[in-house]
Amino acid sequence: MSKNILEVKNLKKYFKTPKGMLHAVDDVNFFIKEGETLGLVGESGCGKSTTGRAILRLVEPTSGEVNFEGKNIVDFNGAQMREARKNMQIIFQDPYASLNPRMNLGQIIAEPLLINKVFKERKQVTDRVKELMDTVGLTPRLLNAFPHELDGGRRQRVGVARALALNPKFIVQDEPVSALDVSIQAQILNLMQDIQEELGLTYLFISHDLSVVKHVSDRIAVMYLGKIVELSDYNAIFKNPLHPYTQALLSAIPVPRVDAPDNMIILEGDVPSPVNPPEGCRFYGRCRYRQDICKAKTPELREYEPERFVACHLVEELQK
Amino acid sequence: MAKDLLKVKDLSIQYNTDEGVVKAVDNMTFEIGVGETIGIVGETGAGKTTTALGIMQLVPNPPGKIVQGEIIFKGEDLLKKKEEEMRKIRGNKISMIFQDPMTSLNPVMTTEDQIAEVILLHQEVSQKEAMEKARDMIETVGIPRERGKEYPHQFSGGMRQRIVIAIALACNPELLIADEPTTALDVTIQAQVLKLMKRLKDEFETSMIMITHDLGVVANICDKVAIMYTGYVVEYAKVRDLYENPLHPYTQGLFGSIPNVEEDEKRLNPIKGLMPDPTEIPPGCPFNPRCPKVMDICKSVVPQRVEVEEGHFVNCHLYPAEEYKK
Ligand SMILES: Nc1ncnc2c1ncn2[C@@H]1O[C@H](COP(=O)(O)OP(=O)(O)OP(=O)(O)O)[C@@H](O)[C@H]1O
Ligand SMILES: Nc1ncnc2c1ncn2[C@@H]1O[C@H](COP(=O)(O)OP(=O)(O)OP(=O)(O)O)[C@@H](O)[C@H]1O
Ligand code: SF4
Ligand code: SF4
Ligand SMILES: [Mg+2]
Ligand SMILES: [Mg+2]
Numbered sequence: 001m002s003k004n005i006l007e008v009k010n011l012k013k014y015f016k017t018p019k020g021m022l023h024a025v026d027d028v029n030f031f032i033k034e035g036e037t038l039g040l041v042g043e044s045g046c047g048k049s050t051t052g053r054a055i056l057r058l059v060e061p062t063s064g065e066v067n068f069e070g071k072n073i074v075d076f077n078g079a080q081m082r083e084a085r086k087n088m089q090i091i092f093q094d095p096y097a098s099l100n101p102r103m104n105l106g107q108i109i110a111e112p113l114l115i116n117k118v119f120k121e122r123k124q125v126t127d128r129v130k131e132l133m134d135t136v137g138l139t140p141r142l143l144n145a146f147p148h149e150l151d152g153g154r155r156q157r158v159g160v161a162r163a164l165a166l167n168p169k170f171i172v173q174d175e176p177v178s179a180l181d182v183s184i185q186a187q188i189l190n191l192m193q194d195i196q197e198e199l200g201l202t203y204l205f206i207s208h209d210l211s212v213v214k215h216v217s218d219r220i221a222v223m224y225l226g227k228i229v230e231l232s233d234y235n236a237i238f239k240n241p242l243h244p245y246t247q248a249l250l251s252a253i254p255v256p257r258v259d260a261p262d263n264m265i266i267l268e269g270d271v272p273s274p275v276n277p278p279e280g281c282r283f284y285g286r287c288r289y290r291q292d293i294c295k296a297k298t299p300e301l302r303e304y305e306p307e308r309f310v311a312c313h314l315v316e317e318l319q320k
Numbered sequence: 321m322a323k324d325l326l327k328v329k330d331l332s333i334q335y336n337t338d339e340g341v342v343k344a345v346d347n348m349t350f351e352i353g354v355g356e357t358i359g360i361v362g363e364t365g366a367g368k369t370t371t372a373l374g375i376m377q378l379v380p381n382p383p384g385k386i387v388q389g390e391i392i393f394k395g396e397d398l399l400k401k402k403e404e405e406m407r408k409i410r411g412n413k414i415s416m417i418f419q420d421p422m423t424s425l426n427p428v429m430t431t432e433d434q435i436a437e438v439i440l441l442h443q444e445v446s447q448k449e450a451m452e453k454a455r456d457m458i459e460t461v462g463i464p465r466e467r468g469k470e471y472p473h474q475f476s477g478g479m480r481q482r483i484v485i486a487i488a489l490a491c492n493p494e495l496l497i498a499d500e501p502t503t504a505l506d507v508t509i510q511a512q513v514l515k516l517m518k519r520l521k522d523e524f525e526t527s528m529i530m531i532t533h534d535l536g537v538v539a540n541i542c543d544k545v546a547i548m549y550t551g552y553v554v555e556y557a558k559v560r561d562l563y564e565n566p567l568h569p570y571t572q573g574l575f576g577s578i579p580n581v582e583e584d585e586k587r588l589n590p591i592k593g594l595m596p597d598p599t600e601i602p603p604g605c606p607f608n609p610r611c612p613k614v615m616d617i618c619k620s621v622v623p624q625r626v627e628v629e630e631g632h633f634v635n636c637h638l639y640p641a642e643e644y645k646k
Contacts, residue, residue, distance in 0.1 A: 043508065044477070044506050181595070182363065182574060182578055183573060183574065183577045183590055183591040185590075186576070186590030187592075189579075189588055208506065208507075210507065211578065211579040211581045212579055238581065248508055249508060251511075252507040252508045252511035253581055254514070254536030254539065255536055255540075256534075256535035256539050256578060256580075257563060260539060262540065265511075266508075266511055270479065
């Protein structure tokens with residue numbers, strides 16, 4: 001069994017807002033094993049991106065630990081963090097916004113190599129850039145092209161090449177294919193899969209698209225309003241979701257097949273505000289099974305069965 | 321078979337841009353029966369929105385222009401109608417939900433006022449009756465009627481989209497054109513909206529054109545489907561026929577590109593290559609540079625529409641017209 005490359009403990013990220021403290025990520029715990037893909041799903045605003053960014057300290061965690069290869073990087077100073085970032089990279093949703101429009105592809109991909117002074121000679125940099133372009137399926141002809149000359153799929157390939165430049169071990173992918181057409185989306189997903197197998201990478205894959213997450217992930221964590229409500233093997237979670245929110249979420253996926261059973265669980269109301277959330281289960285107001293205890297006490301994420309984590313007071317009863 | 325409410329025939333729409341002529345919709349033909357829903361599916365730039373704007377006669381001119389075709393709505397060709405007549409039809413008999421809900425809401429007007437305004441524009445009712453009807457509509461889309469006094473920014477994204485639907489439905493349209501009505505929504509909210517749209521279909525026999533790129537949404541709500549690629553309809557059939565037996569290589573490619581939640585596939589089967597530049601659509605079959613089954617003829621001859629089985633049309637040289645003539 002492979003070891004844990006990342007362990008996140010009691011991670012919190014709160015934002016001060018005019019209305020009060022916004023609990024974007026509220027006491028989140030998980031680990032990722034070396035070489036696996038952990039999928040992080042949930043609806044808009046539930047805290048997926050903030051979790052991904054806090055792990056890389058692109059936003060400073062309010063509290064908690066992020067242990068990467070056994071060391072808590074939250075305690076790292078600037079120099080240590082720069083070193084750590086070589087191993088921890090991120091790819092964003094919007095390939096348009098994340099690339100400098102005034103640099104050509106060669107410069108964009110070379111930048112991390114130059115900043116980190118990886119090579120002594122210019123030629124080595126160029127060779128590495130070409131090698132990276134080859135890995136992500138960009139023709140060397142595009143070396144001098146600018147981002148605006150490329151379509152979305154190619155721009156995302158540039159983002160991937162750049163993220164790979166320093167040979168990272170771990171990549172956070174924040175909605176990497178959400179802005180792309182389905183045919184291009186499939187190309188990029190296959191590319192990320194090939195790269196993972198070839199280089200033995202570990203991924204945190206963030207998406208609101210459940211079909212995509214199921215396809216790429218080994219295990220899946222479901223978030224709701226700043227908290228992980230369920231975390232399991234991808235098969236188990238789709239076959240038998242334990243948390244009432246996961247059940248509703250999975251039932252709502254429209255399946256591209258005629259005669260697919262139409263048993264969508266329609267949730268009442270909307271997601272409540274993450275500002276100063278009250279004590280108790282965050283899903284209380286919309287849960288079909290809620291009881292008094294759910295309002296009184298926040299359910300902890302606990303191991304219900306080996307390797308199956310769920311945060312719901314009533315899971316035992318509901319599984320009967 | 322329900323009788324046709326709308327018949328679009330050989331519709332072609334172009335945009336004249338600095339880069340050249342974009343054939344955004346090319347020779348499009350389809351029909352919708354009363355109470356029927358058709359899905360129009362395709363990737364970015366396929367011409368879905370332009371088709372909808374064409375039916376509404378809202379194609380911006382210039383640069384856009386309807387170059388040929390007929391749009392027969394209840395026996396009359398909309399293309400022959402004057403703007404004044406169209407204004408009576410739009411929002412009344414035919415209404416449209418636009419791709420971005422915020423653009424169709426007025427930020428400084430309460431939601432009930434916005435709905436009442438549309439009703440007053442098209443129906444001979446008093447102010448009071450219009451307001452009452454507006455509140456009914458708000459309730460119909462699953463929002464408490466008291467909240468009609470609130471402004472758009474006070475609602476969540478999903479609720480705003482439902483308000484847009486309420487406006488579109490305010491005059492009981494016979495045809496509702498919905499341009500990606502759920503694309504920006506979370507799945508659980510999408511489920512609410514789809515359920516609402518199905519109810520309308522059942523209760524009011526509203527016919528719908530559902531524009532989407534999501535084959536799951538089509539399976540969930542549509543009766544028929546047209547697959548578009550670079551302005552062309554490449555395949556057109558009943559949902560069941562197309563899903564159980566997709567004939568066109570592009571349709572097959574789309575199905576191969578989407579991960580299947582019900583099965584455990586290890587790898588996707590994407591379509592190779594990229595969408596062509598809209599001003600330089602390849603000669604012959606527009607899909608030929610990306611097609612795994614391309615033949616010589618595909619590079620020079622545009623495939624014509626062939627009815628391979630009853631009601632199942634495909635534009636592809638793999639299905640030569642001679643073989644399927646009855
Ligand atoms: N810099 C910030 N200042 C204040 N609030 C923030 C900030 N960044 C995020 N938030 C809030 O934190 C919550 C979580 O946001 P986050 O972007 O992590 O969600 P997400 O799950 O990635 O959503 P999406 O699917 O829309 O990308 C939201 O309520 C958001 O408004
Ligand atoms: N106002 C316009 N001027 C010039 N070209 C236009 C205009 N509107 C659309 N087009 C072009 O017409 C083609 C069809 O566009 P359309 O918006 O109908 O596609 P779509 O299928 O709705 O795409 P999407 O999925 O991105 O909404 C595209 O190539 C587009 O660039
Ligand atoms: S803890 Fe209670 S309210 Fe929360 S999900 Fe479980 S049953 Fe529902
Ligand atoms: S006509 Fe030829 S290129 Fe076009 S889809 Fe059919 S086989 Fe492929
Ligand atoms: Mg996000
Ligand atoms: Mg469109």
